[in-house]
Amino acid sequence: MKRIRFRLSALLFAALAATHLAAQNRQMPTLEDLIPGGVTYRYTDNLSGVQWWGDACIKPSVDSLVAINPATGKQTLLATRTTLNDALTKAQLGTISHFYSVQTPWADRTHLLIDLRGRYVVYDWDANAVLGQLDYPRDAANRDYNLASNNVAYTIDNNLYVNDRQVTREPEGVVCGQTVHRNEFGIDKGTFWSPKGELLAFYRMDERMVTQYPLVDITARVGEVNWVRYPMAGMTGHKVYVGIYNPQTQATLYLNTGDPTDRYFTNISWAPDARSLYLIELNRDQNHAKLCQYNAETGERMATLFEETHSKYVEPLHPILFLPWDSHKFIYQSRRDGFNHLYLYDTTGKLLKQLTQGDWLVRDILGFNRAKKEIVIASTEQSPLQSNLYKVNIQNGKRTLLGNADGVHSALLSGGGAYLIDRYASPVAPRNIDLVDVRSGKCLRNLLTASDPYADFVMPTVETGTLTAADGKTELYYRITKPADFDPSKKYPVIIYVYGGPHAQMITNSYRYGVGGWHIYMANRGYVVFTLDNRGSSNRGREFENVTFRHLGVEECKDQMCGVEYLKSLPYIDANRIGVHGWSFGGHMTTALMLRYPETFKVGVSGGPVIDWAYYEVMYGERYMDTPQSNPDGYNECNLKNLAGNLRGHLLLIHDDHDDTCVPQHTLSFIKACVDARTYPDLFIYPGHKHNVMGRDRVHLHEKITRYFDDYLK
């Protein structure tokens, strides 16, 4: 694995400069400044709605829409708001208040797609004319507009609609056209248009057999229950069906998958000719995946192209992707060699070649350059803390870095595959947006260099480093945040901020190494804030992640204790004042650390924690834990209620009363276990919030957390 040196020197310099200025006239940022939702929260500068129109970069503003030629930098005015609104008003269609959300999706046409509330409008800026409109009901959700056919799919309540027709008429408890399997397996929507928009695949989820969890709404005149169908680990799951609707014939057929009990249908994709549909089917154990092809006309299964198994779990997250120049070949992503890489298959299911390889992983496929037969990806090849852009030649496998080798990049590939809008941050750059030439890999021009929105504030120093995991060999990344006026001869209290679960990474080479606003705030209050990405976390490969299998939280805690040992080795850390805070999986970790290592942690704040995996949902929970029936020892070991008697320090549990991800039963049953065991946690509940306290109340939350540490750790 290649690694770049962190530009610590530069960052430290910046921090020192900040410290120096602090003595003069910098002010301390408040939580209102630092926490999203705060009234004075500062967003980093951005360019909203920047997009491609073919190979031209489209840059919207409030009043105009401009095209930039990436090669020359030449700017062309496409439309003004005045002109557009005149045309819209004349057609009695309403007006826009800015260009940030208009789209230029047709490379070959001078057309804007405008989504006015309740209506799509197509406008020709060249002709200054409204070309068409497509109305949808105001309460339409999950809208999915197909550019080729101008069809729109959407849902109202639990049923699916296309254009002005109701497609399904299902009773409550059967949901159509929405995401299924609780958004696991990369599923984030429930409708899938065929490439030309003549057919719509959609999910139908029958969850009538799933137990409902009661969330109580105390803002009603008399408290009311909002029921959420929540299949808990080991219990009966919902059943998922895949339908195909033909807007022209208004006929719907369902794939003949057989009994869907305990089967996951994931990663739906269309064959380029729309004659068949592919999906990756997974068994309930999640250790056996099959790539299946179904006939879109008959619904019958045509083939199982290949299968993938693992003794722990497989986790298909990406639909297959056909090569745009060869409808018989597609790319399949798999962690089968330990890291997520690209494999080229043909439609008979034959593996043609592995396209990428190495002890790094592909994070994203951005698209293709048809002319050069290249695929453009984002990967961790530069560093596991990064996402950098590469083109990969499909013929010879050659990879070329696009844009710079720093930081965390995300990008939009132009229609022709020639250019990238490359948006990135690095430890010293809050946000840059470059236009990059895919051919040369070089930056052609810079569209934005955001300045630090907190430049006039006192900011702590942020550093990263590595230490060895509890297995004695794996390298783990940590981030340490110190007060701006740090004095190495003093003793500081330390707060470990932890997440620790799969699919997340706290330390990255993004701005200030991804440190959060509250970390900054606490460092300014005189705490050292420490974060470590333990084994089990993201972007380090399969073995790094699945070491936690069947006993979530145990190995993770051991790694966090390596972080504690490191902290204790630092002369400026007060080992008697170690605190810990985290949310969700991090809430589990916080509670687990407080209970498994009661001598170490004086104070913990655990938000929205998983307490007992038996209360967590089937898809995520069983992937890592199997079922309570098949893994009773693991569930027992990881059930924090069983450790409630160990509590010695101050532990504040915070839960939202509308948490439908991690239901309040976790925290409340833990409270009961503590009462039974005669231990004394503290509790707070945020009414009306879901899995996270968002919006304005997020400032309250962090003030609450801060006060708790101030009371007991400072």
Added chain:
Amino acid sequence: MKRIRFRLSALLFAALAATHLAAQNRQMPTLEDLIPGGVTYRYTDNLSGVQWWGDACIKPSVDSLVAINPATGKQTLLATRTTLNDALTKAQLGTISHFYSVQTPWADRTHLLIDLRGRYVVYDWDANAVLGQLDYPRDAANRDYNLASNNVAYTIDNNLYVNDRQVTREPEGVVCGQTVHRNEFGIDKGTFWSPKGELLAFYRMDERMVTQYPLVDITARVGEVNWVRYPMAGMTGHKVYVGIYNPQTQATLYLNTGDPTDRYFTNISWAPDARSLYLIELNRDQNHAKLCQYNAETGERMATLFEETHSKYVEPLHPILFLPWDSHKFIYQSRRDGFNHLYLYDTTGKLLKQLTQGDWLVRDILGFNRAKKEIVIASTEQSPLQSNLYKVNIQNGKRTLLGNADGVHSALLSGGGAYLIDRYASPVAPRNIDLVDVRSGKCLRNLLTASDPYADFVMPTVETGTLTAADGKTELYYRITKPADFDPSKKYPVIIYVYGGPHAQMITNSYRYGVGGWHIYMANRGYVVFTLDNRGSSNRGREFENVTFRHLGVEECKDQMCGVEYLKSLPYIDANRIGVHGWSFGGHMTTALMLRYPETFKVGVSGGPVIDWAYYEVMYGERYMDTPQSNPDGYNECNLKNLAGNLRGHLLLIHDDHDDTCVPQHTLSFIKACVDARTYPDLFIYPGHKHNVMGRDRVHLHEKITRYFDDYLK
């Protein structure tokens, strides 16, 4: 109002003696020692199951049942457990493990009534023979056994049964044979046998139209809702019907009361001849009561004997009581002259005379002495802090004190009305049980003089006194509890323990003036604990109570602030360390004091509080507050959510998640109001408990409360 001087000298002497000994070898009591539910909690000695058999006093023990002749003291062995159990075993009826729960209810027969689980047994101790048995199902609840007829009424789920027959067959939501109107108006049961047991009056409550509040049981595999039908102030109430069942004919008729909407049918009593039934009907406004007579054979209303109204509220709490020697005269209790007194009426509704009068009140009627035409009562004539026993001559109104003039007495009158089992406590006596001669009023013999169960522990000093209420004239009683090693030159933090609502009195002349275990504990930890019975509380008469009408909590808080002013005048009180704690109405008061006087109170712990009277139930809530529709200003003024922004000190709210008296919506909606207002209360929830944390967890609760004061007030 006559008043006795408190025996302060004696109590102070005891306290001083305790202090002196403390220095030597007394130990500090723990919460486990002091809180009911604690593993080492000490109950005051008592005589369980002492009762009358005619005019003989029956004293049970584990192994025997003894009769005591009150006049001579002679003891006669009636039965031994061995003999009784032999007889029961022979009849295959089971055995008893002690005599404490057997009854001797038939003065003219040597019979015991024994309630074995699932069966009543009548046993003749003279003949050593089982005379009869009456089985009932194991799941029978609300059992009501009639001694004259040997009929037993009971309920299973929501239906009524008599002997082995099901009387009602109602659907869920219609409840028969149980208490109605949420136990207000003195109602604590739902079945009423006629004197000879030939007819059974019973309540039928249709609450299908009442909104249900969801209490979530988090101990289930998946959280489940326990719904409770809870009519909130201003909302639709249940409808109550009164049925009469004839066990012989198995016929049921319902009183023809007309539409029961918004009417309360209270204080059911039978005419001595069982031909008619009396009840006191109250309108929803609770300011208009009618004593009504219904024909028990036809169900038709025979008469409205008289009516009683008040501009604020009337609150009939006692069924009429017929004179045993004259079935045309009855006693009616009323606060119409400002204090609860006895009025003699005839069955035409004519007032014959007021039997008692004065600025004190009748607390209880114990029974009659037929021979002397006397009625025996308990009253506050000696002191509003007391309950003393009197006989009242119905002819001439003459009252004679029975037993001593100290403390708080409760008593059982013998069958013939000649003797009393007089159970009492006083500031210096934990519990005495005397046999008192009603004729002379003198104590004939002492059955028990309990010793102080905490004699070997360090105990604080407890004193009472009076101060003037916020109205500038009313005398209020307070109690102050000081550490055993009190040093008047020191400055102490003070905790005000408050209830403050109607129907309760915190300061009485019972043992140590009624001080609670937690008060003792906190005084031992170095706090002064103070309690004041403000206007609105019990046993001080109608005007004292109803000054709070339509704005509950406001006058009460003003009076509590008089207590604060008094405390501040004491040189040993640290005015910067004033805390407050209370539960239920006291939770409301605690929260209200924290919010209305934020400069005064540094710390509060509010348990199971009413926050918004609109969330409280119809019967209690509307009596004092009217409806939210008719008294919007009052509801607004008393809605503590509106004051959430005032919070400055540390306020811990504690609520039980199965609180069906004061639903969790109160506390949770207050938390939301504080989040909205950016104030920072603390919260704790006891899962599985109802309106109070009872049993073993009560110790945890008080440790939790203690820690909060220790953290922020000590």
